[in-house]
Amino acid sequence: MLGVLGLLIAIALLIVLAYRGIGAIPASLICSIVVILTNGMPLWESFSKAYMGGVNGFIGGYFLVFISSALFARAMADSGAAQAVGYKFLDWFGPKRAVLVLIVTTGVLTYGGVSLFVVIFAIYPIAMVLFKEADLPKSFLPGILAFGAATFTMSALPASPQLTNVIPSQVLGTSLTAAPLLGIFAAVLMFIGGYAYFVWAEKKVRAEGIGFVPGPMDDVSKFENVDKSKLPSAALSFLPMILILLAIIFLRKTFGSIELVVYAMFVATAIVFVLNWSKLTDKKTTINQGLKDGIAIVNVAVIVGFGVVVQNAPAFQEFVKFALGIQLHPYLSAVISTEIVAGIVGSSSGCLTIFLNALGAEYVALGANPEILHKLTAIAAGGLDTLPHAGGIFILLGVVGITHKEGYKHIFWTTVAIPILVAFICAFIAIAIY
Known part of the structure; x- marks a missing residue:
């Protein structure tokens, strides 16, 4: 009982510390200690093997993705290419549709196979231009990026290349287009609901007189009093981003997913330099600062380390057993259980790996259609996976320069x-129809 209580306290404490502005490193260490002590785990072994295993594993797997993405974003911003793209969007759609443009752009990139981490770095400098011209508060930006990248394109739309759709396919033996009608229906509901929320929120902040205010780390010269005549060609500025998307779509069978992203980002960065050589007046600073920006990976890695400590705690298995033992209709039980595991782990892919490997075959044996189970668990995993303690939330807020509270x-x-x-709507529909 003490171990279970310790897990709950640790997760709640991590959320509280995040809201109070405590950094990811101290917060993850403090909360890991709470889990270790309340679960009777060996202190040094838990930190040296579980915590550091998670940290090292994440950094080892994604370090090149982060620095290549950050360098690309810095090159786009310093060359003026990001601003050129942003202003072209404004010419096409107007500042009143800035939110919609960002949601759709983020969605297209992630549906094309670009990871959320890459999208954050690539879209941020463009978003700053749109937000400045539309006079929208920066506090909207993390929500818009998360919504466009981690909801309807990640878990609902058929054929999504994101892990949340890939893992059920691997475990259940289904295709990436499993239950397409249910997936499209879910995606439409999510899109309408999320966009309606931002329309309401935008009206609210405008009525309150809240507008755009740059953060302390933002280079205001990139989006204030900009001489548009000196910006690069918009058409050429779109080119590196288009090449990244095309490479990820058409070369995914030639290279590994991580390898492909890194190659694509570095090649795209080189193209930005070639196309804008004269506009990049301090190339050394662009390179140094861009690579330095990628160090933000540490903030995610330490939260992953905390997650590994949690998963190694004896009490974690009690949560899993509870989630997996819910006695309801298989579809409804699967949704509830998946949500619980996602909330504890703070990761949709981690949740699905645990849940489906443990009980996927059992649910199928109970009569659940594998394709429907695939889609329902993918959608459910994309719910509580973005609670405040999730590693992805820390990196998203960190890159944008916004606190949890904001x-x-x-x-x-x-x-x-x-x-x-x-x-839940999809679960009830599945129960009624399938």
Whole structure:
């Protein structure tokens, strides 16, 4: 009982510390100690093997992705290419549709196979231009990026290349297009719900007179008093981003997913330099600062380390047993159980790996259609996976320069509340029809 209580306290404490502005490193260490002590785990072994195993594993797997993505984003911003793209979007759609443009752009990139981490770095400098011209508060931005990347394109739309759709396919033996009609229905509901929320939120902040204010780390010269005549060609500025998307779509069978992203980002960065050589006046600083920006990976890695400590705690298995033992209709039980595991782990892919490997075959044996189970668990995993203690939330808020207190509420309503509601709606539809 003490171990279970310790897990709950640790997760709650991590959320509280995040809201109070405590950094990811000290917060993860403190909360890991709570888990270790309340579960009777060996202190040094838990830190040296579990915690550091998670940290090292994440950094080892994604370090090149982060630095290549950060360098690309820095090159786009310093060359003026990001601003050129942003202003072209404004010419096409107007500042009143800035939110919609960002949601759709983020969605297209992630549906094309670009990871959320890459999208954050690539879209941020463009988003700053749109937000400045539309006079929208920066606190909206994390929610918009999370909604566009981690909801309807990640878990609902058929054929999504994101892990949340791939893992059920691997475990259940289904295709990436499993239950396409149910997936499209879920995606439409999510999109309508999320966009409606931002329309309401935008009206609210405008009525309150809240507008755009750059953060302390933002280079205001990139989006204030910009001489548009000196910006690069918009058409050429789109080219590196288009090449990244095309490479990820058409070369995914030639290279490994991580390898492909890294190659694509570095090649795209080289193209930015070649096309804008004269506009990159301090190339050494662009390179140094861009690579330095990628060090933000540490903030995610330490939260992953905490997650590994949690998964190694004896009490964690009690949570899993409880989640897996819910006695309801298989579809409804699967949704509830998946949500619980996602909330504890703070990761949709981690949740699905644990849940489906443990009980996927058992649910199928109970009569669940594998394709429907695939889609329902994928949608459900995209709900509580974005609670405040999730590693992805720390990196998203960190890159944008927004605190949990300032920006998380928009993430909650669009990536937690709405996907959970949609998951239950789809479960009841599946029970009634399939």
